[in-house]
Each structure stands twice: as structure tokens, then as C-alpha cells.
Amino acid sequence: MSLNRRRPPPREPNDEEKNVIVAVRHCARELDDMLQGARRKAQVDAKLFAAKTAPSLFRAVEFYTDMYAKLKIKSRMALTRFFQRSRDLDEMVDAQEAIDETEECWKGFLVNLDADMKSTTSQRPLSSSVKGVGDYIELLDPRLIDCSNFEECSLHQTLSRFTSSLLIFHPAYLPDVAVRSRSSEISKVAADFYQLNVGFVVITWGPESAVRVWSKHLLKHLKWPVLWDRDNFFTSFLSFKRGCASLWASQMLDFCAYQSTTYKRSVQPLPTDIDWGTWNWVGGEVVIASPAVSRMLYKRELDARSQHVSEEKSDLSFLPKLPDTGSSSRICFIHRADNLADMAPPGSIYQASLVCYAISQNKSESEVVEEIRTHRRLATPPESGRLQYEDATGLYYDPETELHYDSRTGYFYDAARRTYYYWSAESHHYIPANELVRVQQAEAHRLRLEAAQQAALRAVREQEAARAAGARVVAQLAALRAEKDEYASYAYATCLFEPADDPIAAVHSSSSANIQESLRLLGGGTASNSVSVAATGAPSTIHDNSLFPPGCPPPPGV
Secondary structure, rough: OOOOOOOOOOOOOOHHHHHHHHHHHHHHHHHHHHHHHHHHHHOHHHHHHHHHHHHHHHHHHHHHHHHHHOOOOOOHHHHHHHHHHOOOOOOHOOOOOOHHHHHHHHHHHHHHHHHHHHHHHHOOOOOOOOOOOEEEEEOOOOOEOOOOOOOOEOHHHHOOOOEEEEEOOOOOOOOHHHHHHHHEEEEEHHHHHHHHEEEEEEEEEEOOHHHHHHHHHHHOOOOOOOEEEOOOOOHHHHOOOOHHHOOOOOHHHHHHHHHHHOOOOOOOOOOOOOOOOOEEEEEEEEEEEEEHHHHHHHHHHHHHHHHHOOOOOOOOOOOOOOOOOOOEEEEEEEEEEEOOOOOOOOOHHHHHHHHHHHHHHHOOOHHHHHHHHHHOHHHHHOOEEEEEEEOOOOOEEEEEEEEEEOOOOOOOOEEEOOOOEEOOOOOOOOEEEEEHHHHHHHHHHHHHHHHHHHHHHHHHEEEEEEEHHHHHHHHHHHHHHHOOOHHHHHHHHHHHOOOOOOOOHHHHHHHHHHHHHHHHHHHOOOOOOOOOOOOOOOOOOOOOOOOOOOOOOOOOOO
């Protein structure tokens, strides 16, 4: 006999789940209210709305920011995982469906708006076919503007020393958080990209006023070159996507919100004096090979095609012709973003760069990967956040590079190899510094010896000066004793003055001279005697007969 199992009662949400339900529903409700207002405005004049009013949709970033701040989560993916863990709660499922449906309606509204605009406005036809992998970019044309000094330059000048380069195309009329996010991702594996000799450059477009403000803000946060495509050449050449659905997608609003909340990347306000009907492209990312590597890739593909022809294979793709100029770079990877948040997979960028470097070194990709793995330790830049202080050694230890850092000298030390290193930002590598350390230690030893010698000479001079001063005091006391003035002699012996500061020095000198003259007239002896100082440094006297008359005892205290 089977027992009927009763369905367990519905679970009550805990406090954390209640906060998620309330925050998500509030965000969905705010988005829906803004969407309804936008629909009413677009029904009146779709063209005017797309050109002037649509930027008001960007205020929806505030709704997402408020939601992430309340929930203290880092991304939409984290919110999705939270939904999955609590899918047994009907209220949680309803909250997820509410925001998903609202965002889907948001997308449908923008797509329909773009369709209305295309039906009323004739789009400029593309001048050429859509570029793809295997096509070429001329590095000398067009001329670009370097946003650091607003002087003309070209991609060839900027990227000539790199094996491959990542070109990040981003409009100046949208927030720069996507570029800064990509820069942060690259910095995590910077050692690999430097070994692959990859260059990075940001190419932007838009009105000059917007470009100046945007580039100035961006250059504060990264060191890559920022170039302005003044003629807006690349947007049509590379067929980037455009329209309201790309500019104001809910994914872009969500992306800006959690970048601001989680990573504290400031989101700049949009420019107010531009025509959004004209400036409505979003960018993408392109990996290109250097001209030399491009020729090597072309030759390899020709050889592969020749082999396929000999094997009578018919599934051969079209091979673009190699340009005659020596400044053309082959497109190895291209990603056209659907919106600001749609970024290329990092693995695709890495793979394209790896292929270019392997071709340039005439090695297999696996060999290059093994070399990178071997040398990664000494190519990883130092970071203060990784350093761990060790009381036993008094040094800081970096577990990533297995090096000890001496904050007094600025050198890194590898205990296993007994080698000193210093970090070179230009070569992006730790440079052995044993010889440099030896030279510095020898120089420091020489300076210590010189300092000791100078100190010894200074001590000898001070000792000689003390001896001479003692002799002068003895002579002056003897002169006072000759005057039979024991009290003055005692006072002079206990209160010594420097000769220049002694107010009665002249009187003593004249009195001594008078006494000596009287003794001479009386027939006193003038035999010479000497005054000496004890070797220990304390003054001692051998009485000078020229100062003391025969039978005259030395003054008291001498």
C-alpha cells in the first residue's frame, strides 16, 4: 500500500532573498516607467526622439546602480547565479521574469525605432564590402590625431615596433568604462602580451569638443596611445554597427552601472550638444599583424593553397590579394560590438597575437606557449599588493615571482639562483643586477674607508690643537706667576678664555714683557726650555726657564 506524499509547503524567503526580490522589482518598475514615457515621445516624432531625446534613456543607469548598491553584488552574472540558487521561490522567479521581460521590451522598442528611422532616412551605402579576417588595413592612411598633444600621426608611427597590435575602437560620445575594463583585463596577463610583443592603441571618433573631454579623462587611467579618427574613416571602413539599439541597449546601461559600483570607474555624463542621429556608431576590437608578419602569413596561406590544389580539393576560400605597399597590416581578428558592453572574448585576442608571434619567430604555437610559461615569472611586473613582509629576513616576498624585495636598496633577490634583479619598465622584464650590486658595494666600501680616514685625520688635528692650546695656557699661567699674583693665577687657571675673547689678555702680555725686561737688566738667565704635552692627550709641563726666574716655583695648580 503506497502512501500519498504531500507536497512540502512553499519556503519563505530569507532576509537576503527578500532584499533581492524588492531591489529587482523596483529596478524593473523604474525601467518600465521610463520605457512607457519614451514610447509616447517617439510616437510623436521618431526622428526627433532619436536625434535629441533618446540620450535621456541613459538615466536608466541610475536604476541599475541603485540595485547593485543595495544587493552588493559585482555583476549581472552574479545576480543570475543568485536567481538560479533560489529558483524554488515563486517570488524570486517572478522578480527575474519581471526584469527580463522589461529589458526585452526595451530592446524591441529600440529595434522598432531603428526600423522606422531606416524607412524615413536613406542610409549611405557602404563604399566597399564588409572587411573580415584576411583583409588589410593601410597603416599610413588615414592620418590620425594623437590626443595627448593633438598632432597628426599614423598607425604606422605608433605600431611599427610591434609584432601584432590590438586596435580598440570606441566612440568619444559614450562612457570610457569599456576601454578601462579591457585595460584591466590585459594588465592581469601583461607579462604574456609583452612577451608576444603586442601593441595597444585606442581609436576614437566624434565631435572635437567631445573627443577632447573624453580623451583627457581616459588618459588619466591608462598609458596606451589614444588616437582621434577625425575623418570618421574606420566606422564605415570596418562596418561597425550603429543605431539606437546599439547606443542605448539595456546591456550597456547594466554594464556601466556595475562597472561604477563594483570597480569604482566613474561614468562620465554624455555630451549634450551633438546630433545622435549622426553620431550613433559603436565600435569593436581588431587584432592586426605587422606588415612583415602579414607578408609571412600571406606566403604561408599561398603554400597551403598550393598543397590543396595538388590534392584536388575544391573547398578553397577566397584569398585577398596582398597590397603592394609595405605598410599594410593583415586583419587577424575582428569583433564588431552590438553595444558598449559587448566585448571580444579575451582568448580570441590572445590566440590571434600568439599566431602572429609564432610566425615571426618561425616556431610552433606550442613552443611559444612553453617559452612564455618558462619566462613568465621574470616578466610579471611587481605589485605592492602582492608583497608579504617576512620578519625572519626583513624583506618582502612576492609569491607570484618568488622574489624577495629589499625596500632599502630597491633590488629583488632570487634566493634559489642567488641573483639580484631590478625591474625594467622599458623591456618589461627583470634584469640581472649582480655586477651592478658588486660595483655599488665596492663603491660603498671605498666611501666608508675614505670616511674613516678623514675621521682619523680629523682626530689627529683636534689632538694637536688641544696640545697647542695646553702649551699656551701653561705659558700664560707662568707669566701670571711671575707677577706673584697667585689669586689671579688661580682665577685664570679655573676660568680660561680664548685669546680673542680675553679682555685682559693685552694687560697680561704687557706685564709679562715688563717683568722679562726687568729680569734681563738684573742679569736673569735666558736659557731656553721647552713645553711639552703628555702623549695621553692631557697637558703636562716642563717648566720654561725663559718664563720662570731661577729658583721661582711654578704657579699653583700647574
